[in-house]
Amino acid sequence: MGLLSLLLFLGTLAVSPNGSQEVEVLHQIHPLRPQSGSAGTPVRGLSCLSWRFGVETHNIIDWKTVPQSCENYIGHYMLGDQYREDSKAVVDQALSYAQSLKLAGDGKDVWVFDIDETTLSNLPYYAHHGFGVEPYNATIYNKWVNEGEAPALPESLRLYKKLLSLKFKVVFLTGRPESQRNATANNLKKVGYHTLEKLLLRGSADIGTTAVTYKSNQRENLEKEGYRVLGNMGDQWSDILGTHIGNRTFKLPDPMYYIS
Amino acid sequence: MGLLSLLLFLGTLAVSPNGSQEVEVLHQIHPLRPQSGSAGTPVRGLSCLSWRFGVETHNIIDWKTVPQSCENYIGHYMLGDQYREDSKAVVDQALSYAQSLKLAGDGKDVWVFDIDETTLSNLPYYAHHGFGVEPYNATIYNKWVNEGEAPALPESLRLYKKLLSLKFKVVFLTGRPESQRNATANNLKKVGYHTLEKLLLRGSADIGTTAVTYKSNQRENLEKEGYRVLGNMGDQWSDILGTHIGNRTFKLPDPMYYIS
Numbered sequence: 001m002g003l004l005s006l007l008l009f010l011g012t013l014a015v016s017p018n019g020s021q022e023v024e025v026l027h028q029i030h031p032l033r034p035q036s037g038s039a040g041t042p043v044r045g046l047s048c049l050s051w052r053f054g055v056e057t058h059n060i061i062d063w064k065t066v067p068q069s070c071e072n073y074i075g076h077y078m079l080g081d082q083y084r085e086d087s088k089a090v091v092d093q094a095l096s097y098a099q100s101l102k103l104a105g106d107g108k109d110v111w112v113f114d115i116d117e118t119t120l121s122n123l124p125y126y127a128h129h130g131f132g133v134e135p136y137n138a139t140i141y142n143k144w145v146n147e148g149e150a151p152a153l154p155e156s157l158r159l160y161k162k163l164l165s166l167k168f169k170v171v172f173l174t175g176r177p178e179s180q181r182n183a184t185a186n187n188l189k190k191v192g193y194h195t196l197e198k199l200l201l202r203g204s205a206d207i208g209t210t211a212v213t214y215k216s217n218q219r220e221n222l223e224k225e226g227y228r229v230l231g232n233m234g235d236q237w238s239d240i241l242g243t244h245i246g247n248r249t250f251k252l253p254d255p256m257y258y259i260s
Numbered sequence: 261m262g263l264l265s266l267l268l269f270l271g272t273l274a275v276s277p278n279g280s281q282e283v284e285v286l287h288q289i290h291p292l293r294p295q296s297g298s299a300g301t302p303v304r305g306l307s308c309l310s311w312r313f314g315v316e317t318h319n320i321i322d323w324k325t326v327p328q329s330c331e332n333y334i335g336h337y338m339l340g341d342q343y344r345e346d347s348k349a350v351v352d353q354a355l356s357y358a359q360s361l362k363l364a365g366d367g368k369d370v371w372v373f374d375i376d377e378t379t380l381s382n383l384p385y386y387a388h389h390g391f392g393v394e395p396y397n398a399t400i401y402n403k404w405v406n407e408g409e410a411p412a413l414p415e416s417l418r419l420y421k422k423l424l425s426l427k428f429k430v431v432f433l434t435g436r437p438e439s440q441r442n443a444t445a446n447n448l449k450k451v452g453y454h455t456l457e458k459l460l461l462r463g464s465a466d467i468g469t470t471a472v473t474y475k476s477n478q479r480e481n482l483e484k485e486g487y488r489v490l491g492n493m494g495d496q497w498s499d500i501l502g503t504h505i506g507n508r509t510f511k512l513p514d515p516m517y518y519i520s
Contacts, residue, residue: 054350085310086307086314089311
């Protein structure tokens with residue numbers, strides 16, 4: 001992807017933490033092309049649009065990397081308008097749902113957010129690593145996470161602020177390990193997530209469990225502590241499947257990686 | 261939508277019941293335009309692509325009709341290549357899953373199919389009724405169903421044939437009422453679904469229950485009879501949510517209507 005695209009994307013992100021609803025949509029130099037590889041040419045034998053449909057609807061599961069032939073398609077999608085638009089469509093539903101609820105007012109009404117590709121965006125990282133085409137590399141990925149420089153997803157930050165004003169308690173539930181607590185907490189605060197009830201990371205006892213099991217256990221613990229999980233939002237199906245999933249779940253787009 | 265589009269679509273379908281895998285993809289006179297209304301112009305305040313993302317991922321629920329401004333977008337999608345391609349992406353996953361299983365060989369390994377927009381296509385009907393923009397009209401819709409002229413969804417028919425050759429028993433589980441049993445059975449047979457273990461329709465006791473509850477109950481009954489639901493495929497989330505959902509579920513595309 002061109003550096004200019006990335007700068008435009010980051011430029012758009014940078015406008016958001018100040019809370020303005022009037023984020024200007026920048027001119028797209030790479031409009032999304034459906035079903036296309038580089039330069040809009042069709043990909044033989046594989047529709048990247050269909051691949052994305054299959055992934056987002058949880059028909060295609062347990063995949064390791066984005067198909068090589070879809071790197072440009074996914075890159076255009078992630079850096080262009082459409083990813084932001086799709087996120088907005090989800091957040092609009094979440095907000096309308098949240099506003100329809102009457103909270104008990106006892107401080108136990110909770111909204112659970114995942115972190116990566118839900119509240120924080122690792123797009124600056126993935127833009128340099130093939131948008132999911134390159135196999136996961138823990139060393140260089142963790143280096144990026146520990147820098148604590150991930151921007152907020154603008155739409156999720158908008159939802160977060162509205163939830164706070166509606167008196168929800170916000171819990172961040174992530175597959176990141178405890179060793180990344182400080183980097184994560186600082187990163188969240190820096191980009192605008194300043195008030196949180198809990199930040200739940202994987203402890204040593206959770207190593208080796210799937211995300212579905214780990215996150216189900218954590219939500220069960222929340223309920224045992226008297227919390228009511230009214231909303232639950234993530235980019236992975238493993239954030240919203242399993243048990244104790246909450247009264248309603250929301251799936252943000254993420255065609256770059258799969259966590260089971 | 262132009263009559264020519266519809267004829268081309270039906271022409272494509274007509275090739276399929278003879279079992280040929282070499283269905284020729286006809287030239288598309290209306291290539292899919294992302295995020296567009298009539299003539300590819302952007303829809304103000306609403307991305308139809310994002311609306312479809314929200315619907316297919318079950319973020320947007322309990323909706324009554326397709327947004328008026330998305331009629332042309334959804335029409336292009338349904339009549340163009342992309343709907344067929346998306347269906348193929350799902351069926352390819354289902355087939356790969358089915359082939360990975362070792363069946364017990366006792367005749368109790370079952371694949372459950374929904375009917376409308378899963379095994380039979382009502383696109384000839386919806387093409388004349390705004391692709392979901394018009395409110396549901398039971399009288400004219402039931403007239404269409406009773407004619408028994410719905411074509412097969414080509415990709416689902418392909419899966420069905422493979423499942424039979426793998427020795428699966430196939431169960432059709434539909435929200436259609438018992439009064440439409442004969443029309444439904446004849447329609448299924450006519451387009452190529454000739455062998456079925458059961459055809460389950462809504463009886464008088466099931467009237468007034470949601471599709472999720474009705475279908476969960478029916479699948480529970482199947483299990484009580486000793487069947488193992490190894491696969492479960494539908495176009496609605498209500499086909500694959502609830503209880504006794506089966507070992508693995510598959511969600512086909514359907515941006516035209518929502519059944520809870």
